[in-house]
Structures are given as structure tokens and as C-alpha cells.
Amino acid sequence: MALPPQLIVYPFPGAKEGNAIHNSDFKVQVRTPGGAWQDLYEYNVKIDQVRGTDHHVENASMATFDFSGEVEVAVTSNKQQVKEAVVRPLANGIACTIKGNTVYFRLKQPMNLSVEINGDKYHNLHLFANPVLLSIPDSTKKEVIYFGPGIHEIAGGSLNIPSGKTVFLAGGAVLKGRLVVDHARDVTITGRGIIDFSVKEGVRVAHAKNVLVEGISLTQCPVGGSDSVTVRNVKSFSYYGWGDGMNVFASNNVLFEQVFCRNSDDCTTVYATRKGFTGGCRNITMRNSVLWADVAHPIHIGLHGNTNHPDTIQNLHYTNIDILEHQEKQIDYQGCLAINAGDNNLVKDVYFEDIRVEHIRCGQLIHLQIPFNQKYCTAPGRGIENIFFKNIAYNGNDAELSVITGYSEDRMIKNIVFENLRINGVVMADNMAGKPAWYKTADMARIFVGEFVRGLVFTKKE
Template sequence: MTENPSTPSLSRRIVLQATGAAAVAGYLATGSPAAAQDAEARLATYPIPAGIARNDSFQIQVRVPHGEWQPVDAYNVRLKEINPDTGGGRTFNSSMAYFDVSGEVNVKVTYTRAAVETARVRPLSYGIEPEIDESTVEFTLDGPRNVVIEVNGEIFDCLHLLAKPIETDVPDLGDPNVVYFGPGVHDGGDLAVAAGQTVYLAGGAVLRRKVVFQNVDNARLLGRGMIYGVQWGAIPIENSKNILVDGVTISNNPTGNASTIAESEQVTIRNLSYFSHGTWGDGIDVFCSSGVLIEGAFLRSSDDCIALYSHRNQYYGDVRDITVRDSTLWADVAHPFNVGTHGNTEDPEVLENITLYNVDILDHREPQLNYQGCIALNPGDGNLVRNVRIEDVRVEDFRWGQLIHMRVAFNRDYNTSAGRGIEGVFIKNLSYNGDSATTPIMLGYDAEHGIDDVTFQNLSINGKVIADTMQKPRWFKMTDMVPMHVNEHVTNLRFIDAATAPTAEAPQITAAAEVEAAAGAPLLYTVSATGYPESFAAAGLPEGLTLDTATGVVTGAAAAGTYAVTVSAANTVGTTDHTVAIKVL
């Protein structure tokens, strides 16, 4: 099935498919591929179609080592900042450019506004030291990376450069179950994706339509194109199962978020990039869903980057088995990561088995104290938040807010009751470097609605590890060394160093005993466990499925069959096994 009048002819499609994924991805309107490639590295660039706003603050060139320089066009993306005196929002123009690469890539960026006095490539954890020559900045990426080039301290007039992986999963464009959009601008009403269908946005495609997954199974949205300028959510996913969104960029939406995942299961959002300036400009909101994986994302949002909620509006149910990994978050307003605000006082719900792993938080700016926190766990409406694992999270010096905001809340603007509590939070290798953060908080609501069993392991503040082994005045609390404000309704709070075992017991697996998907469709299964798991393993996985040993997430697609798989969770004390039946129909 095709929905695009500019789809290449059948003979052109055959040529593109035979040439391989990189050529399809890098196809130009002129018919010549924009891919420069050799045996070790490949590069694909895409033109911006006519009628889409560009930004000329930066001139960008990329090349594989020893190759020819390729120009990369920069889109104009709009960003937001709140005025704390008026509450009004001011919008800024910024630059975003993307290309695909495998292997190393050299980057040359010329700032057209002024000479470059200083330059940073962020996240700073990548350790990229750019070379500056008058108005030009040069550096090398060792592979696909999402980076921000910040010159002369400008955080709005900066360049967001998205180096994405070369595509390896380009669908057969002649398949009747593929909706193909080639390079160019595509208008129309909402696009409802059918069960078993794939929507493919080629590089250089700009789709000014929502892509809607509603009451469907085994469906996908793939490609390197953009969803641009739509109202009230670009990719709603409701009452659906086995959904994959991979590689697309979303920008310039006047209102609404990138994606709402609601009453759905087995949803993977991969390599999604998002820029917002509008009202309620969240990145990804998850309501009443289970088995959600967000990975490789770059989200710069005008509200929460990622928010996990239970009941709100027409959505009901618990939230469980949510993993966010290998991503970069920048909140110009509100929280980079927020859990628990909305729920169901009449029939309380649970948000559990939540993992935030290997994430860089670049910024956080929120004037309102109630909405601060780079990492915010703030259950209201009878919600119980439990079994949360936060590991290898690096927070750069943000503009305004708190590192941690952990509070059992009764926010009268949004709640009808206080949350039930927060239980079992393990925060390992969290680091903050900067001097702008205000005092983080941990507040239980009262004795019956408190916070219990929170362990920080190897918490680093400006290079100082906060642990009970550190030197301090004996009359000081450990929280004074952060410093952190903790009230009397917080129990079993610990700060330990990297060498101290957080538990004396082996993990306990809480994962489901069965998971189901269609043959060839995206499958997602999480080996959730309590008790401080440090690694995961699996025996008997069918071909096409892989397990991430750090997070316990199984992903991929497999052939039909029923597979008995033994999964395990381990820590320094021991290993626990669990059998799961993977049914591929």
C-alpha cells in the first residue's frame, strides 16, 4: 500500500532495494544517493524539502575518514523558556540536523553569527574536545551519537546534531502492508495504522500528519523522516500491542507531546528525537501500560521529557515494566523524568518495575518548586511507586531546579488524594557536576503515606562520593553531606559506596510467566526483579531475540513457535532463575 503520490516507480524501487539500506535511506529527489561509503564506514545525508523552515546559524559538513565532505542541512526547531515573573513562555529558534553513519565520522561546523570563543560538545560524558579555528568547530564522532554543539554559551542558538545508525530494517517498499512516504512534504488527515502494517518515512520526508496506533497489534513506524507541526500529540499509541517506533524525528508541534502510550503493552520507542516549544509539550507520556522500552532517544521538551502515570481521563490500570535506557534528556520546562502524579483515588493503582539506565540529563529549568526534579517520583491519587532502579545517570549543570524530588504528594491542582507511598528505590552511580542545583528533597506525606527503602550507591556530587564511609562530623546526618532535605516520614534511607553490597539476599524475579507476539513482529519482555539485581541472563532464546544483560530487557522478532526460556537475575549474593514461555504465533 502506498499513500504518497511522489513514491518512485516500481522499477526505481527495485533499484533502491537492490542497492541496500543505506542507498534507500540516503535517496535524494534527484535520484542519486547521498551516501558516501567505504568498507568500514558509511554515511547518508538528506536534503530539507522545499517549504520547511531552515536555520542558517550553522553550516555543517560531515565525512567518513579520508572521504569527501558532505553538506548537511539544518532545520529550524523552536524551543521554549518560561518567564518566572509573568509565567509567559518565550520561544527561540534553534538548529537541528541529522544524518546516518556507521563507523567514525568527521564533523566540521561553522558558526555564521560570530567568531567562536568557546565550544562544547554535549553530553560532556562523551569526552569530545572540539578544535576551534575562528568560526569553525571540528571534532570526530566514533559512531552514531546525538550531540549538542554549544558555542559561546548559547543554549538556544545551538546545533542539535543527530548522527543516527545506518538503517538495516528498511521494509520492502512494494509490500502492500507498507505505507511509504518518500522525500518531500506530505499533508493530510490523521494516518491510522492498521494491524500488521508498517509506515515508513524515508530520509528527507516531512509528514504533517499524526501517525495513530489505536486498537492494533504488530505495527511499526520506521525511517529517518520527520513528523512536523501537528496538534495534540504526534504518535498516539492506545489499546495496542507489539508496536515499534524507530528512527523518526518530531518537531515544531504547536501543542501536545511526541507520543502518548496508553493502555498498551510491548511498545518500543527507539532512536526517537523530539523538539518542542508548545503547551504541554511533553516528550513521551506513558499511561496504564506495561512492557515499554524507550532507548536511544534525544528529547528536548517544553514540559516533562518522560512521564509515567496511571489513571487519567479515559485510561485506567497499573504501570509496570518500563525501561528507559541509552538516552539524552533536556527539559526546558518541568522534569526530565517524572513518575506518579496522576492516578485513581477510588481504585488505587501501582507503578512498578521502572528502570532508568545509562542516561545523560543535559538541562532542567523549572521555577515552580512543585515541579522541580531532574528525577521526580511524586505519587498522588493513591498511587504506589515501587521497585525503581536508576543506574548510570549523569546530570550536567542545569539552570534551575533540583537533582532529586521524591515526594508523596497531594497536589490539589491535579490530585484528589495523596499517594500511597514510595517503596524500594535503588539509585546507583548517579552523578551531578555543577553549582546551580537547589536542595533536593525526600518527603513522605505522613506516617501512613511515606517513603521506605531507598538506597543510594556511589552518589557523586561534584566528584565527592556521598556514603556512610566518608568523613563527616558525627552529629551531621548523611543527608547533610548532599545536602538533601528529608522529613520524618522517610525510613530505611542509606548512602553506600561502590564497594558495599546493597543487599544480603539474591534477587526475586517478578516477571510474567508468558509473553506472546506474532511471527516477525516486535516482541518485548522484561525480566523484572526486586532485591538489587546487577545483571541478567537468558538460556533458550530463539533466533532473533536478544537480552540486554544490564537491564533484563528482551527484544527482537522471532519465527513461529513456543519456546521455554530460562531467565535469571543475579547480584553478588546469588542468582535466581525463572521460566517464561515465549509464544510466537
């Protein structure tokens, strides 16, 4: 059922001028078509730019609002003359017009976007056009912890959420402290507010069951030793070392949906035994999301586990994902879609479908390997099996050579299927036109296939 047209903007958390949480690079306004323009608050978000081998913290912008129906957006650059502009992900097909120093465009559905002026991706505007909240918790009820607009300090820096509680961060709320769901169940954290971007692991879910995290912005959201966790429409930014966005450790039945991750380490990972959490992983899904890895992998699976009591990571699904950037100069840690099986892990039954890679600044498209990474592991993995890639697309010439390689006869990579792998518009298939008879299909796709790989297939289907 379609909602009636609505446009909801939120109170400012504090003054714009002289406030460290504000960024003055842009003025952002929204309106219903033909209506009065309304101002949004432009938050400051820190991100990591790697120049050479050095890391530099840069200040970018973020703004949010809610709507249904249709909305017009105006983004004015306060710092530079606008010569060109792009709104990404490109798959959304958002056309914009430029008048003076203002970029105009329309949206007909909620989405998470990057607005980039003159090709600048490190001082851009992250614009989050959210769906309208269908219900707001009653702040008077004892099971509700309510944070209204404004800046809130958590004493001691951390708030433990008991079972059965709902935490609501209203739009315009900035929470200085992290929220922890530890040995609890039936917990909801929702709203349109922000956990301050200086707070590492803004939400931590550990040994928990039936948890929903929805609609807020933060640094990191790790899930460990847990079952039945949903992370929906959550935005993650990080700028410091070890700044993974959305880790999963030894957990089952975890869903990430409509998330946006721009991180200074892996955007999303699935590991087994790690950081005090024990066991494998099963039924992990990420869909309808946007990933931007300023460092390391957009998607990374399998490195950590329990060598003495081997774990299995299985039944993972990644569907309808836009990868905006990948940059990593360390070759061992490259790969937009990466599975590194270590610590005697077995990784199997992984599905990548409808994934669009826009830009690889430095890195690989595909990386499947069973390494003995002695820096992080005490053994190589047991195997990688039954991996299915469908409708993966990359346009560009900057990617390093992709890698698929096993370890030994008893630690192999088996049954890897690429269906409609499209590189620069060309589908890589075993019967593709123009492939010399003595070439492997992987040669055409710029994929190095090493030893101990069996059952590698490239197909094309209409």
C-alpha cells in the same frame, strides 16, 4: 558483527532559502576521514526558553545522518564568531578544534549530540548521528505505507495505522500530520524522516500491542493503555505548554532506548490512570538516552492515578542517561529524578543507575514526595517503596535543596538506597570522611528529609 564503513546523507526536503523548515544559523558537513565533504540539511526546531516567568519560543537547529566506522564533522557558524565550542553530552568526551568559524570533530559511533557555540544553548545545533538502517521496507508491498523525501500533507491531519502495517519515513521526508496507532497491534513506524514539529503528539500509541517506533524525529510520543511498545532512537522536541515528550499512561512492558528529548514540559513520565487510560504501570525502561528539560522534570513518576480504585506503578528502570538541563521555577515541580505519588498510587521498585546530570539551571537533583497536590490529584499517594539510586553524578552549585518526604504513618517513603551518589566529585556515604557526627548524610548531599521516611541509606562501593 561490525558493519563496513558507511556514510549516508539524505536528500533535502526543500530549498534552503525561504523555507520555514530550514535554519541558516549553521552549515553542517560530514565526510569519511579524508574524503569529500557532504552537506546536511539544517532543520529548524522550536524550543522554549524561560526568562523570569515568561516563555519565549526560540529557533534552534537540527541535522541528521547515518554512519558506521568513523566520520568527520564540520559545523560552521553563519551568525557569530566562534570563540569557544562544546559538544555534549560531556560524558562522550568529544574533543573539537576551531578554525575560523568552523568547529571540527570526529565520531566513532552513533550518538545524539548538542553542539553549542559560545555557550548558547537556545540557538544550538542538535546533531543526530544515526546507525545505518539495516533494512528498508519494500514500498510496493501492501503492508507498507511509504513516505519518500519531500513534504507530505496528511488529509485531516491524522493517519490511523491498522494492525500489521509498517510506516516508513525516508530520510528527507517531512510529514505534516500525526500517526496514530489505536486499538492495533504489530505496527512499526520507522525511518529517518520527520513529523513536522508543529504537530502535537506526532506519534500516539493507544490501546495497542507490539509496536515499534524507531529512528524518526517528532514533537511528542505518548503511550497509553498499551503493552509491549519500543521507542528507539526517536528524537522529541516541544516548545508549547503541556509539551511532555514521552508519556506513559497505564501501560506495561515499554522500552525507551537511545532517545533524545528536549521538551517544554516533562521529558518522560510514568503515570497510572489518566486521559482515558486505566490501570497501573509495570516494566517500564529507559536506557542509553539524553534528556533536556527546558521546563519541568527530565524524569517524573507517579502523580496521576485512580483514587477510588488505587493503582500500582512498579518495576521501572532508568539506566545510562545524560541529563543536559533542568529548569523549573515552581518548587513543587522540580527534580531531575522525581517521584510524586498522588491519587492513592503506590510506586515501588524503581532503579536509577549510571545517570549524569550536567546542569541544573533551576531545580532539584532528587525529589521524592507523597503530596496531596489538589491541583491535579484527589488524594495523596499510598506510598513510595524500594527506590535504588546507583552511580548518580552531578557537578554544579545551582541546584535547589532536594526533597524526600512522606505524608503520614500509613503513606510513607520506605527503603531508599543511594549507592555512589557523587556530588561535585564527592561520594555521599554514611561513613564518609569529613562528615560531622551530628550531621545526617542527607545534609552533606543537600537533601531535606522530612517526616515519614524510613530506611534511607547512603553507601559507597568501589
